Amino acid sequence: MNVRLSSLWGGALLMLGIACGQSSSPAPEPAAPAAPGAQTAAPAAAPEPAKDDKGPIKVGILHSLSGTMAISETSLKDVALMTIDEINAKGGVLGRKLEPVVVDPASNWPLFAEKARELLTKDKVAVTFGCWTSVSRKSVLPVFEELNGLLFYPVQYEGEESSYNVFYTGAAPNQQAIPATEYMMSKEGGEAKRFVLLGTDYVYPRTTNKILRYFLQSKGVAEADILEKYTPFGFTDYQTIVAEVKRFAAGKRTAVISTINGDSNVPFYKELANQGVKAEDIPVVAFSVGEEELRGIDTAPLVGHLAAWNYFQSLDNPENKAFIEKWKAYVAKNNLPGGDKRVTNDPMEATYIGIKMWAQAVAQSGTTDVDAVRQAVAGQVVKGPSGFDAKMDEKNHHLHKPVFIGEVQANGQFQVVWKTPGPVRAAPWSPFVPDSSKKVADWTYPWLCGNCTEPKVALAK
């Protein structure tokens, strides 16, 4: 909502100015968190671990509970609370209970940075689980780095990043976008020769499509066979775009790779159905559409369109059964909105794994101190609901994850049509992008760096 408001609603901007007065003007640029930082930097050089080691451990949860992203992020807050309940029911960590501190950054990117600072300096949380959009992550990043906090980020993203203070439990491009594109080019996936890269206009789709473009070129797809299109957040009129896709698809097998985010997906898929675009003619593979997003759509006309994730609710294994059961019981017990229609999805699984992993690392290091826990998280293994061992890479702060490609079924669930034999190691810097291919993300000696081409702390021989 805020994106639309501030960008389009001239009148509202004026009123925002009036309503907010001079007290706390929300800085319009994501780069601005340095400004409020100036006020608080003095008392908070570094968040100190809680002095008494008897009390509960505070855990921050930073997800939008209002605004556009509430649709997706509310479930992550719920599943985080569920996991914390589960850990507490078994006695907590180090004999101490976990105490969740839930804040609502309201889909407002600068507010994410303010709330993150509040969590770290005022609440002194030991760790934070949060963010969905890449723009919100980019907004809190400087805060976590400045105050040496710890963030677990649970959503698939565009890569090209690795921070000392962040653990990425969602997929990097080589764990989602690249295998999905490869599948569309394979015999099994329909041997697509032409590609439409369709996305919402912000950093995640733009970067992902940049990587995909390099990838497709490396596979010999001609420039003329790639069509790249962007729409604003909350766009609803997909007539022209769908017609264009149909025209572009004439003559060669075409696949659409969609990085459309949020509720724009509903009118997009409705338009596909209305214009008679069937999955068998022009399949659409989406990276941001999961079980939760499909709850708002009649999926009967969409059967066969695809999504690529590292987890689907339909996976049949004991861990997933237990996970779904726990989730259903938690929803029923707390009477959450949506009731028995609530589903599980990939970012929820990533949140669940992240919290478990952090708890294991705290138990291993015997303290909640960020520097100690960070060392312990690397290499930590959690058996995830995907049925595979999810291991945090020792070096690059990303999770090893299996990749699944599923087709939409009439009941809103996915049927897995392709999967990797096992977990895949993340490559945060894409080897297909010339600038990135030389970069290294390695937080061990002698590199200690998430974004460089030479080791940083190598000792002289």
Place this chain on the structure above:
Amino acid sequence: MSLQSCLRGWFSKCVLVPLVLLGLALPAAAEGGELGALISSLGAEDRSVAGAAIDGLARRPEPAALRALEALRDGKLRVAPSGAAYIKTEDGKLLDAVSGAAVTGVDASLLRTAGVNNVLRRQLTQAIAALGLRSKDAGVRLAAAEQLAKALDEKLAPLMREALALEKDADVKALLKQTLAQVDFGSSDPKLRIAAIQAMGESADVAFKGQLSALLERDSQGKFKEPNPEIRAAADEAVSIISRKELFTRIVRDLFYGVSLGSVLLLAALGLAVTFGLMRVINMAHGEMLMLGAYSTYCAQLLFQKYFPGALDYYIVLALPLSFGVCMLVGMALERSVIRFLYGRPLETLLATWGISLMLIQTVRVIFGAQNVTVANPSWLSGGYDLLPGVVLPYNRIATILFVSFVVLFVNWLLKRTPIGLQVRSITQNRAMAACMGIRTARVDMLTFGLGSGIAGLGGVALSQLGNVGPELGQLYIVDSFLVVVVGGVGKIAGSVVAALGLGTINKLLEPFAGAVLGKIFLLVFVVLFIQRRPQGLFALKGRSAEG
């Protein structure tokens, strides 16, 4: 072992092996022979085996073949652990897939649903169409031939030739010939190729353009890649036919999309044209009236789901009066409780209505949750009408255009032909004078605001069919609504109509060139420049009220 090697290697060589293996293993095969074996391998987990079975069944005249393929397509084919295949009927009975007889005593919990992926689905559609060519009904044969023409599958060419020899219906014959001509496109006989190229040109289908223009390309030495000049001439002509047709369809298409977007803008703005246009209330809560209308539609749908599930397709009939009524009541309550104290103070009105809009959003969020709710299109609004090849007019867009015309006529009638309309217009022109003439201005204000809100509610019904229904729905449309009313000229309904259709068309004509994001920016720049030149909008209100 052989299955696995099939997976890796070129499968068709190995297809017979697993088929025979399966056939030996299965009791069904004993009854149905080869047909039975094919049908039971439809459910094979290895998709290349299932694919080979589909191709095999496409050549089988027995009704069981078509029945099994259709069951697989519709997700009704069940496979027992033994490999035997069953078809699950609507009423939950199980039929033997080969004989078609009802079976009992099968443990349903052990059955697995045979799954398909896109590649199999494509093959299935073609196979079912190929079998459709054998149908006694000419309509079915025509539909089958159309499907085969849409997605050419050279493997099915012999089947089509067979069917063509037997075919009597002229339409089907022509279509089959055209399709087969495409197969001949790849042949080495120049006569056949020229005939194929001509047939492709006649079809005027954009899909062939790439293939045909490839014939006209030159290689790096400047020589034509296609040596035969006759073929080049034919291709050149076919390409020009297709290009002409393409330009025409593009114009038609963009115009329709423009009008369709314009009608959405108009629906969103029409209520505002009354509350802001006639009453001068800067109503920031207008978007929330649209939202309430959409949620009323959702409630109507829920009511029908609960009490009249049979008539669910017609919930719109209840949704229209319900959303009009709900929004009208909310609007009148707002006017009485807040807005009437703020007449003549635009800044306060703006702030107050903005606050109200936030309250309404939060109220809806508390009642219905922050998630979007599902408003399903009735089945008669799903799908589209094929106007020309490449131009599909979706039914929900057509319905929106018709609906907005109806609402405009309704509002026009109300304002021009009814006593209340007369009073509204008189108050718009000169409030003090109207009051002196004995018009109860307070009551008329309330009713007018209620009317504007009610119309917004009707807009909400239409928007619920096109986009998302969530608490923030109104925020999406409020800017566009003000844009339309200001460009059209405050105080004139006709102005809003022209502005909405104009802005919609300009936006849609720009979009293919500039993209959705830039297109919108260009539109806003255009509007800013326009308002600079003509602050009073397209249709200015004449008379004293203009200063008022």
